[in-house]
Amino acid sequence: MDWQGIVEATIPAKKELSILEFGLGDGTEYLLDNFKFVFSHELIRSDYWYQKTVDRFKDRTNWKHKLVLFDDIGFKDYDPNLPSTLLYDIQKLMIEYKFDVVFIDGDYHVRGDIADFILRIHLPKYLIIHDTNFAWLEDGYDRIMLNTDYYDVVEDKTGEGTKIFVRK
Numbered sequence: 001m002d003w004q005g006i007v008e009a010t011i012p013a014k015k016e017l018s019i020l021e022f023g024l025g026d027g028t029e030y031l032l033d034n035f036k037f038v039f040s041h042e043l044i045r046s047d048y049w050y051q052k053t054v055d056r057f058k059d060r061t062n063w064k065h066k067l068v069l070f071d072d073i074g075f076k077d078y079d080p081n082l083p084s085t086l087l088y089d090i091q092k093l094m095i096e097y098k099f100d101v102v103f104i105d106g107d108y109h110v111r112g113d114i115a116d117f118i119l120r121i122h123l124p125k126y127l128i129i130h131d132t133n134f135a136w137l138e139d140g141y142d143r144i145m146l147n148t149d150y151y152d153v154v155e156d157k158t159g160e161g162t163k164i165f166v167r168k
Contacts, residue, residue: 003130005156015036019035038060039065040053050065080143090114127164129144130162133160150168
């Protein structure tokens with residue numbers, strides 16, 4: 001959860017913003033406490049961690065969540081060719097909820113491909129990527145084709161590293 005400092009410093013008025021979180025866990029509590037609305041999208045191999053987190057935060061009224069299992073959509077970790085089912089799911093969520101912020105910290109290695117898809121099509125006010133110090137290539141962050149006409153980048157090298165793309 002070494003990303004909280006940069007989020008605090010970079011994103012004002014969080015209580016007025018909605019956030020789509022890819023992945024869920026301990027950091028979800030911070031998001032629930034600080035944002036108006038949180039939607040956690042968990043893409044994972046098994047439901048153990050998801051169920052544990054849902055049980056922990058089940059009484060939160062500003063939270064919705066969804067579990068997507070790798071096998072159910074033909075997801076292959078490290079493959080930048082994201083399944084059409086996943087892309088459709090992301091599209092549907094972004095259109096339905098009009099998220100102000102997107103946070104990508106899931107337990108898979110196509111984070112950059114998901115970020116690129118969202119940045120190109122939906123232009124959120126903020127998009128946060130985590131684990132940038134040591135997993136830049138492994139997580140596919142090098143495949144983000146950032147349009148610098150639309151976004152500035154704020155970076156924090158603390159811990160695992162975090163970058164926030166801030167829409168101009």
